[in-house]
Amino acid sequence: MSRYGMVVDVTRCNGCYNCFIACKDEYCGNDHLPYSISQPMTGQFWMKILEKERGRYPKIKVAYTAVPCMHCEDPTCVEASQDGAVYQRDDGVVLIDPAKAVGQRELVSACPYRVIYWNEASQVPQKCTLCAHLLDQGWKEPRCVEACPTGALVFGDTDDPESEISKVLASHETEALCPGYGLGEKVRYIGLPKRFVAGSVVLGDTDECAVDVGVTLEGGGATTTVLTDSFGDFEFEGLPADQHYEVRVSAAGYQGQEFAVRTNVDLYLGDIILVKTA
Ligand code: SF4
Ligand code: SF4
Numbered sequence: 250m251s252r253y254g255m256v257v258d259v260t261r262c263n264g265c266y267n268c269f270i271a272c273k274d275e276y277c278g279n280d281h282l283p284y285s286i287s288q289p290m291t292g293q294f295w296m297k298i299l300e301k302e303r304g305r306y307p308k309i310k311v312a313y314t315a316v317p318c319m320h321c322e323d324p325t326c327v328e329a330s331q332d333g334a335v336y337q338r339d340d341g342v343v344l345i346d347p348a349k350a351v352g353q354r355e356l357v358s359a360c361p362y363r364v365i366y367w368n369e370a371s372q373v374p375q376k377c378t379l380c381a382h383l384l385d386q387g388w389k390e391p392r393c394v395e396a397c398p399t400g401a402l403v404f405g406d407t408d409d410p411e412s413e414i415s416k417v418l419a420s421h422e423t424e425a426l427c428p429g430y431g432l433g434e435k436v437r438y439i440g441l442p443k444r445f446v447a448g449s450v451v452l453g454d455t456d457e458c459a460v461d462v463g464v465t466l467e468g469g470g471a472t473t474t475v476l477t478d479s480f481g482d483f484e485f486e487g488l489p490a491d492q493h494y495e496v497r498v499s500a501a502g503y504q505g506q507e508f509a510v511r512t513n514v515d516l517y518l519g520d521i522i523l524v525k526t527a
Contacts, residue, residue, distance in 0.1 A: 251408060252340060253384070253406060253435065254414055255402060255403065256402070256403040256417050256436075256437050257315050257401060257402060257438050257439070258400070258401045259312055259313070259401070259439060262401040263313065263401075268296045268315055268394070268396055268397050269294070269296045269393075271296075271395065272295050272392060272393050274392070281382040283347070283348070285347055285378050285382070286347045286371055286373065288375060293375060295376060295378075297316040298315055301313075301442055303442060304447070304515040304516075308484075314442070316362070317379075317393065318364045318377035319362055319426065320379060320434075321343065321432035322433025322435065323431075324337060324343050324432060325360060326343065327343065328359075330345075330349075330353060331353060332349050334350035334356070338381070342384070344381060345373075350373050350374050354372075361427070362430070364376050364377065379391050380392055390405070418437065423439055424437065425438070440487075443486070443488055443489060444489065444512035445484055445488065446485045446494065446510055446515075446516045446518070447517050448464070448482070448483055448496070449477075449481050450498055450520075451522050453523055453524045457481075459477055459481045459500060459523055460479055461476045462476065464476070464483040466488075466496055468494030490512055492511070494511075496508040496510055496518065503525055504523065504524045
């Protein structure tokens with residue numbers, strides 16, 4: 250028996266929405282009983298794309314994070330359901346029985362990830378099924394994963410050490426979308442947006458970009474040094490939130506500069522003008 254899981258690599262997602270559209274194509278207007286009834290065209294996002302704008306002009310990044318049901322090991326939706334309306338299969342897929350769940354509107358708020366939606370017309374809660382009806386027909390992956398052009402979604406049997414997902418899990422650091430919920434989420438993430446500290450270094454005497462200048466970030470028990478690129482830019486990415494750091498810029502023949510920063514937001518320090526030593 251397989252144990253299914255998914256890895257979402259945020260660093261590969263370009264926000265194309267192919268996964269979302271594939272999900273709509275599979276479920277809108279199509280009942281897949283006994284797994285699911287038709288998904289409404291609007292108002293439900295079984296595969297939701299969160300867009301997060303990071304930084305400020307001129308240093309802005311956008312992170313896209315695909316969010317399906319997490320098919321948790323310890324799902325609160327199963328606990329909250331009556332008459333076994335939500336259940337976990339032996340392969341780990343968590344399903345809502347569309348017949349038993351009629352009228353159980355409270356299930357919408359039973360999931361802390363808010364991935365259960367209410368179908369007003371049918372009076373039934375609905376969510377991502379991992380395309381269980383297709384898996385049971387022999388498909389190797391859900392429609393969303395098949396449709397992803399960048400490889401941002403990886404699906405498979407986490408109990409099989411030779412599966413692609415097992416290799417990805419073994420070779421990358423992954424985390425739950427909201428680790429604090431502690432639900433044993435089987436959808437794991439690579440590269441969830443953290444914080445960055447960036448800036449641009451300029452030589453004050455020539456007004457030229459300061460290339461290959463050392464910039465050091467110290468804090469949280471670690472010290473990291475990078476060199477500015479051809480545009481005088483530097484960046485420290487993947488930093489924890491709300492951490493205090495010291496940024497030091499030093500170039501031979503110029504006065505060094507120091508900044509105390511806190512990563513409560515993504516930080517762009519702007520142009521740092523180096524002054525020539527006398
Ligand atoms: S993410 Fe929510 S709906 Fe999905 S299995 Fe976990 S608790 Fe249930
Ligand atoms: S299809 Fe892939 S790249 Fe496109 S939004 Fe979905 S996860 Fe991101």
